[in-house]
Amino acid sequence: MDITRRRLLSALSAAGLLAVVPAGPVSAAAAAAGVARLRANTAAVFAGTPESNARPETAAKIAAVDRAARTNLKAMDDAGTGELFAGLALGTDDANLHTAYRWLYEIALATRVHGGSLYGDAAARRRVVDGLVWLHERYYGDQSKGYYGNWFNWEIGISQQVSKTLVLLYDEVLAQRPDLVRTYVASMDAYLRNGKDGDVNLDSRFHTGANLADITTNRVLQGALLDDIARIRKALTDQLTVFATIDPYHLDHGVTDGYYADGSFIQHASVAYTGSYGKGLLTRVVQTLKILDGTGFAHGEELVPVVHGWVRNGFAPLIFEGWMMEIVKGRAVSRTDSGYTDVAVVVEAAVDLSSLAEGTMARALKGYVKHIRETSRATLDPARFVSPVSVVRYADILADASVPAADLNPAARSVAFNAMDKTVHRRPGYAFALSRSSARISKYEYMNGENLMPWFQGEGAHYLYLSGQDQTRAYGVDYFTTVSPYALAGVTAPAEQRRTVPELYGKPYYDNPGHPLNFTSSSESQNKYVYFPRGTHAHSGGAVLGAYGTAGMVQSSDVAFQDRELLPDDFVVHRNAAATKSWFLLDDEIVVLAAGVGDAAGRAVTTAVDARIAAPDDAVSVTGVRDDGRPWSGPGTAELRWLRYANATQGTAVGYLFLDAPSVRVALDRVTRSRRVVRTANPDTAVTRQVLGVSVDQAAGARPVRLAYALVPHADASRMRSYAKGPLRVLANSRRVQAVAHRGLGLTAVNTFAPGRHEVEAVRVDGPSSLLVRRSPDSALTSVAVSDPTMRRDTVSVLLRGRRLRPVTADEGVRVRAVSGGTRIDVTTHHAYGRSFTVTLRGPH
Structure with a gap:
């Protein structure tokens, strides 16, 4: 051939x-x-x-x-x-x-x-x-x-x-x-x-x-x-x-x-x-x-x-x-x-x-x-x-009665689609989907008057699908129609008002064929700067260990802001807020850490902990407990220990556990908008939804802050109260390293964002990297997963302090040796494109 x-x-x-x-x-x-x-x-x-x-x-x-x-x-x-x-x-x-x-x-x-x-x-x-x-x-x-x-x-x-x-x-x-x-x-x-x-x-x-x-x-x-x-x-x-x-x-x-x-x-x-x-x-x-x-x-x-x-x-x-x-x-x-x-x-x-x-x-x-x-x-x-x-x-x-119904997924699965900067975490009862972006993968796609307000869809926007619910009532076009594009679940956005491409330029694309970059409707410049711009930071990825996962991302402005001096004078560019974020994907919780959250331009910034929609006649409620232990019911702003949103009509609920956060703003608004606001070809059909917004706001000029919270699908009040005794702990939360531990699972999860060695409890890892360590509570086995979220490193090294462990199974490219003070794991990540490498170790029980 x-x-x-x-x-x-x-x-x-x-x-x-x-x-x-x-x-x-x-x-x-x-x-x-x-x-x-x-x-x-x-x-x-x-x-x-x-x-x-x-x-x-x-x-x-x-x-x-x-x-x-x-x-x-x-x-x-x-x-x-x-x-x-x-x-x-x-x-x-x-x-x-x-x-x-x-x-x-x-x-x-x-x-x-x-x-x-x-x-x-x-x-x-x-x-x-x-x-x-x-x-x-x-x-x-x-x-x-x-x-x-x-x-x-x-x-x-x-x-x-x-x-x-x-x-x-x-x-x-x-x-x-x-x-x-x-x-x-x-x-x-x-x-x-x-x-x-x-x-x-x-x-x-x-x-x-x-x-x-x-x-x-x-x-x-x-x-x-x-x-x-x-x-x-x-x-x-x-x-x-x-x-x-x-x-x-x-x-x-x-x-x-x-x-x-x-x-x-x-x-x-x-x-x-x-x-x-x-x-x-x-x-x-x-x-x-x-x-x-x-x-x-x-x-x-x-x-x-x-x-x-x-x-x-x-x-x-x-x-x-x-x-x-x-x-x-x-x-x-x-x-x-x-x-x-x-x-x-x-x-x-x-x-x-x-x-x-x-x-x-x-x-x-x-x-x-x-x-x-x-x-x-x-x-x-x-x-x-x-x-x-x-x-x-x-x-x-x-x-055919001889063929039983069976998912191609196991009931519990965590998937790092690192080649396209996406993460999916599944459990019986829910699925969590995360949209990341990087210098490799576009932040969003706009084209032909479709997806008119997409600006933050790749900035850590998440979708928490709850079992048994008609998802057309939770997501789909009506979610993007009624939820503010600046407050999509999971995103950190500056306080500003952006205009759509047709509003900016009077047509569905930027038209300037005479410019050296040759902006026509299907040019490469149009693709790069208008239709599907990428970010400017390489760090976006994560690791998977069995059914558990971690993901991390450094938020950046898109490439148009970086290249603004090369672009025509009438081309509009946007500067994003800053944040370093991690998501730790467990059984009953999705833990989110954010550090360096703020804006170098001094604008006010909002981080959306979550956003959910409900039909206008659904019976929804918001309840919680303040930091001082007193009960609280929203909407409003308060320093909260936890919050619970429930939709009794749909039989669904989500809990929000605040591990480290300033005041939380909770809004429950009735929003009516036309579906045409997100796509010019959509019918001019008005839809009304109840919109929950859970967010942390920072005033203009405020110093960068850090946040730590967990999403708890299907949580009831007793479940939320139980977190006062653990099992979650935040081990580190900075722009260099973010880590959590879950006592019940015996799991330590770490994302590092800077070069050099990082110490987290009994683990030392060189960064940037993603790491999961799980010590089995009923055996002498320890499992480890490592990945390079930048896709640029040749090796990642990990030191497990304490006992000297010997390998039971290991992926190709993983080397284990006993060293003074513990067990060293060296992983060859060259040309692995974010793939996770795993090793199982055995030691004294």
Whole structure:
């Protein structure tokens, strides 16, 4: 194959790789049969089969396809002069042109769906073919007039609709307009302007990850339309690159987009994106594997384990009771689709992947599908699946009594997605998701008028999902609509009022193509400074030891503030507040330490301990105890020992234990805002929520402070009172080192942020580093986990003072030796990219 293989070999065996896309010659008859099978498979994926569509479970799906097609045909009937569809203006709006092609596809699809009322409708098929000709002649065929607006529509979106439509109506197109396929393919190649010679360019930043999977799948279908074996093979070879695990130290084509060894997924070079582009990539590659089945062009069984790994390690930790977590959705957090809708896409992919897998892998995927069905608070609608065949497979899985429902996660799991600066901590009853950022990973994503007020979403914003609750009432678009962007749970923000990009510049981007940095709508400068800016500090990461974890981050301004002297005079930059933060992830508590909290510019600063929303008619209450032991009920400001928020209607509660904090402000406000404040395309729908805000405020000019508190999910008052006797202790809280101990767990957790040796009780560690030490209370075992949160260090050393311990098990790269005063552990962290290294030691019991 004409491709660099080194990166692919990290995901596939050499023998398996060579077998994925067979390169040898095939007979003309075999090639023709393979191409015909590919076209037939494509039709089956999207339109179903006679067998699938005869099943009662597909009736709703078939009806939905019929409704869409008839609506589109009515719009064609009502079209005026110069229109293809009534009311759909063409010529200047690329999104409308994409919609026109999508509506033609929906009509074509209905004519191929067995059991539908339009199945085999020759007149409808002729209208689609005529519509394709009409659009090409007037709005698509002249490339000198096209390619306005969003590049995606021209290089991916329109090509996707056209390619599928031509496959579905292959016989009709050949009979009516035999030249149409070649005409369209030539135009689609010409619009691939970020490509090379009308083909994929693996060096283009536009041809990566989910985008590359879309483009190459389109080109596979185009090859099938043209009977072009070479085109199919080339497209598949290009698509293979998305299956490879990204090695950040040896990038092919400079591409950072894709899946990483720790389960992270990145798109747009630096955006954590599993819940949006990641699920798009998952869908596309699974569909491709189905389309290729039995064609001889690829042996997908070699790739199924890779995709299964994405589901197990990349998606499953981020899905809580059927809800996709906000931390990996980029600008999509501002859309009105819910996290439950996002997960339905993953479920369909898992259903289809299970049909391609074998043995325990297939059983695990089926069990996971059942698990999501049983734990989700929203009813999954299989009628929204892409394929009727998937609807039937889903029904069969649910009906299979031999497959028990089972999560792909253990019940207690802590996951450090350090490659994308995210952390997930799960326990029976809750999940905690943390959004970090750094010089590697973007603070947020804004684009195209979506996610208008994102400024602090990567500044340690957290989401505490409580079991049994409908998460649309806790998070989703209404959370970002009604909670102040300066007071998102977990963030430290200066007191100022920022303006959105459209407010600042009068359009959805900063426009200054004459500047040396060349600001156009899709330029690299736009990406770097407007759409998804990174931070300027390298420290963001953490360690995992079994089911426990730690995370740390040094908050920084984004790169625009750092580069302000390089930017145009009218470009607005923002300076962030300062803070060094740690999160220690235990069983019943998430402990948060913050030091150096303040602002060098002298502004007032607010740290949001938490923010929660509730429906306007939910019965919510806030109670607590003051530092002096007297009971307190909010809202208001007080020096508190602990606080408890309860939503009796939802049956949920969160406790807040203040280990070291000045006065705490508690607000419970009724907020009404339009969903359009977070996304210009959202309906102007007003939503009202009760908004809890728990925060620590610092006046303008105040000296930096430190904070220590714990979130206690589902806590009742007796649980909160019990903390007066422990078991938590803050061991250190400064800008150099932060550490806690939990007596009951025998756990010491340490984050160090400065070079040099740091002493914390009986542990010495050189920094920067993250460290977890757990001494088993009922054995002589001690477990240790170490990571480099800067991803820049070659080694990290730890000294456990006291007894001399010997290793029982140790990861590669970990060396243990007895030294004067204790046991020394040296860990080689060179090129580990934040990975945790663990060792288990034994000593006298």
